[in-house]
Amino acid sequence: MTGAGLRDLDLRDDTLGNAMTSLDSRLAAYIAHRIPDAEDIVVRDLERIFGGASRETYRFWLDYRQGAESVSRPLILRRDPPGSLIETDRATEFGTYRAFFGTAVPVPEPLWLEEEASWLDHPFFVMEQLLGMEAGPTQVVAPPYDQYAEQMAQQKWTILGEIHRADPSALGLDSVMEAVTPDACWRRELTHWERTINEDELCPQPVIRAAIRWLRRNPPPPPERVGVVHGDYRTGNFLVDPEGVIRAILDWEMAHLGDPLEDLAWSLNPVWRWAGDERAGGLAPREEAIEIWEKASGLRAESDALRWWEVFSSVKGQAIWISGGKEFTDGKNQDMILALSAWLMGNSQDRAALYTLGHFT
Amino acid sequence: MRPDPSRFLGVAAGHLMTKTAGALPPGYEQSSVSVIGLMLTQLGEEFERAAARRIEENRELRRIFADAVDIVADDDLRAKLAEAARGEDLNFTVSALEQSNCALRTLLIELHVHVEDLDSEAARSLEAEIWHELVASTERRKLGIGPF
Structure with missing residues (x-):
């Protein structure tokens, strides 16, 4: 000790x-x-x-x-x-x-x-601290947890629906989160992450720049309601107990008010396919995940709007990997995870952007 | 005979991820060593192709720029494309190739923006060529252990 x-x-x-x-x-x-x-x-x-x-x-x-x-x-x-x-x-x-x-x-x-x-x-x-839990994204989709994949999927997207069903004012979150009008949700997020790329990119990003232009040309409709957006809702950011029950949602550092579809799209991004197959987050087929979320949130995932947020999720993802790579290169933070993320995730994120835009099968 | 760098990096990665990490108590340092091992496997993959993929890509980009000269509607951009198309890689160090690659990819972005606003069959064809190159460039950078 x-x-x-x-x-x-x-x-x-x-x-x-x-x-x-x-x-x-x-x-x-x-x-x-x-x-x-x-x-x-x-x-x-x-x-x-x-x-x-x-x-x-x-x-x-x-x-x-x-x-x-x-x-x-x-x-x-x-x-x-x-x-x-x-x-x-x-x-x-x-x-x-x-x-x-x-x-x-x-x-x-x-x-x-x-x-x-x-x-x-x-x-x-x-x-x-919750003891005896697993959070590792590759661990929770591998034995022995993989036997609980369906159960985890049901819970994962139900909890996401609960987050989006919540009233930010009733929770007091309007005092710690910046207000946003429904029609400004997409623009605020896209502007923020584009600025991050502008400030931090170490080499040109032609795929992500093209994705950004597509996003600006094809804005999504405003959300049915502005809600709490977790901001990083994915396999790897929740704690699972030995029986495959999700006990806690973690990593709320990017939480904000916005369009709930932002979270759903992020959770569906292909870079989180940790099980090595097409299941969203390594847990469930995409359509099943959407259905669970729609039922729990009471919201509808309109396909064009969801697609917009899915393309956006690759822009945001790439901005995060770029930013971490710059921190590592500048020597501000030389945690190995930053270098690994910039290398490993950066290429996968470009592939995900091309895939969602329909240029890559 | 001496082990080539990719081979060495692969062996070193395996050593770090199994023996060294395994000898450490579970925790931050053990995970860091494992990640260094993962990085070495990627560096081994990248070492082998580092010059080749840049040379290939720079050649493809110059070819696209040559095709684009007669299609773009902006004189300044046309001049930049023509100059870039005439370029050639003479220094084959990875850093020099990367520098020219970054310059060419910056010009590719400028060309892509311009072409998106043009309304002609030739422009659409050029745009398709650019997207094809973006897919190819992503494939050239693909890593064996990437999640997607």
Whole structure:
């Protein structure tokens, strides 16, 4: 066990931040600040989790005493990195966890949001860790989980429908997410991700530039209703228990208000076919996924509109891979996942764009 | 005889992904080493074709530009296309080939934008040729372990 307690630290000392050198002891000090009546606070077994490309993600155990009660909790720390695949507002992500916690959309319990960088060098938040779960996209479509593919598919797109059925105002999300009118949804998203490509591309992108022009020439109709868009809803961003039950939806860092079809299209993108066949997300045939979502959301996936968002999803995907590749090249963040994504996903994303545009079979 | 780089990278990748990663405790470092191994397999694949695919693509792009000279309606673009079509790769280092490839692909985007707005049978035919090249260029870059 590795651990850091507060026994050697003077929490009243203003220079505490400078004196602490290890993340676990600094985290323990922060938690002492958040739970002032807790004693014997220990952060132990702090370990970084691979793959959190937008934020550094760590798992750890928190032990403390509160009155006569001894508490031991597995938690997650999500800390902003110097550079990432995507630049996002952790307040929005945290607010979304808070809004959905305890609803039909399963999420871990969010605990503390800290925007002050002095505690851990960068802003961060802490939330509940669910133990014994699998999230790896290739793992959840392989044995032993593959026997639950139909069940996971049913749950995956039903939960997505629940997200889109939710009223953002009732959840308080209109205070943390920028408002958008129905007819502005597509333009705002396309403009944002095109700008990312403009700023970060290291080499010309003729396929994606052509896709962007097609999108601007063929705008989709406004959505039936503006809803909460998860922004990265795909196999790999949910936790599955050993019985194939989805216990939590993760990675809300790109959540925003918009057209629900954006999420459905993203979930159908061919680059997430982790099982190596044509099933969406490695779980279900495309038409079946759409049907589940339509039933759960009460919305209709009109084919031309869905196609627009599917082409868009490849533009957004490519923007993310380009952005990560630039961060790696510039040396701002040399997490290996950024290099791998730029190499491996970039070509697949171009292929997906060509496929959706009808130029590639 | 010495192992060629692609062979070496493949063996090194296998070593990292099995022996080295396997010797590490599960966690961030183990995953990082596995990903480095995956990257090496891709680099091995890319090493073999790095110059060839750029030479082939640059030649295709110059051919398209030569075809386009008589179709485009803009004098400046026509002059750029004619000049690019006359170009030739003389430096076969991958970085030099990549530099000319980027310049040619930038011009391809400009040509594609222009052709989309032209209303003629020749323009549609050229546009189809451009799309064909975009598919071919994506195939040239395809990696064996890509998800799609």
